[in-house]
Amino acid sequence: MADAHCHMDAGYFPEGAESVMNRAVDAGVVGFVVVGVGRDLTAAQSAVTLARAHPDRVSACVGIHPHDAVTWTERAHEELLRLAAEPEVVAVGEIGLDYHYDHSPRDVQRSVFARLVGLAREVRKPIVVHTRSAADDTLSILEREGARQVGGIIHCFSEDRAFAVRALDLGFDLSFSGIVTFKNAGAVRDVAAWAPLDRVLVETDSPYLAPVPHRGTRCEPGYVVHTARCVAELRGIPVQELCAATLANTERRFAKVFSRGLHALNSAERRDGSG
Ligand SMILES: [Zn+2]
Numbered sequence: 001m002a003d004a005h006c007h008m009d010a011g012y013f014p015e016g017a018e019s020v021m022n023r024a025v026d027a028g029v030v031g032f033v034v035v036g037v038g039r040d041l042t043a044a045q046s047a048v049t050l051a052r053a054h055p056d057r058v059s060a061c062v063g064i065h066p067h068d069a070v071t072w073t074e075r076a077h078e079e080l081l082r083l084a085a086e087p088e089v090v091a092v093g094e095i096g097l098d099y100h101y102d103h104s105p106r107d108v109q110r111s112v113f114a115r116l117v118g119l120a121r122e123v124r125k126p127i128v129v130h131t132r133s134a135a136d137d138t139l140s141i142l143e144r145e146g147a148r149q150v151g152g153i154i155h156c157f158s159e160d161r162a163f164a165v166r167a168l169d170l171g172f173d174l175s176f177s178g179i180v181t182f183k184n185a186g187a188v189r190d191v192a193a194w195a196p197l198d199r200v201l202v203e204t205d206s207p208y209l210a211p212v213p214h215r216g217t218r219c220e221p222g223y224v225v226h227t228a229r230c231v232a233e234l235r236g237i238p239v240q241e242l243c244a245a246t247l248a249n250t251e252r253r254f255a256k257v258f259s260r261g262l263h264a265l266n267s268a269e270r271r272d273g274s275g
Pocket residue numbers: 094130131155156
């Protein structure tokens with residue numbers, strides 16, 4: 001299977017991305033969509049570097065998180081545009097709106113989100129959307145700014161069926177995180193059971209939101225197996241079927257084929273002796 005959305009910043013995983021990913025490979029994860037966002041573009045650059053080092057396993061997304069919308073400048077936009085055009089970058093994100101934390105003023109979040117939808121259209125890459133407590137504004141900006149032209153995913157889906165219908169209609173797939181394993185996430189579990197199988201992805205959003213039975217601990221990409229198992233149970237299908245479908249959906253959405261071999265990730269380092 002693939003982890004359709006994870007953060008691998010060194011600050012989250014001091015033991016190094018390679019060992020984290022090797023544990024996930026052992027658990028059956030063959031692909032990692034690594035998201036680089038932060039107060040500046042350091043994490044974005046790191047995600048691209050990681051994807052470059054592991055072209056068979058890792059793809060990168062670059063963007064400006066709604067939390068950091070206040071850091072947006074014309075200059076950062078130009079730099080992001082240059083990064084987003086790199087071949088290792090498969091999507092622009094995560095971008096969107098977060099009215100739960102309000103780390104950036106809402107009007108700033110909205111204008112930066114709109115500009116970044118335009119950036120995604122410019123580089124013709126899909127969008128990874130983060131939305132929290134901002135459903136109507138998120139959908140109307142996606143609609144108004146022509147996001148339909150590139151599509152994308154609603155990452156860490158935490159809305160309801162009415163939102164899902166509009167998002168699917170706009171060309172956005174639904175990516176489920178560990179939240180779906182929480183018994184009190186009724187609306188999210190309902191959508192996971194109901195959504196068309198060819199529009200469903202699974203992710204960890206590592207290091208956040210570890211699924212049951214790891215809830216409350218640091219999340220890592222290998223835990224996506226628990227989320228996959230939960231979604232399969234909710235849908236009443238074999239977990240192998242769910243894994244095959246979500247891997248295919250991730251690869252199609254991000255126009256990327258991950259290597260199926262379950263070899264360790266550091267073979268390139270071993271080859272050149274720099275490991
Ligand atoms: Zn997010």
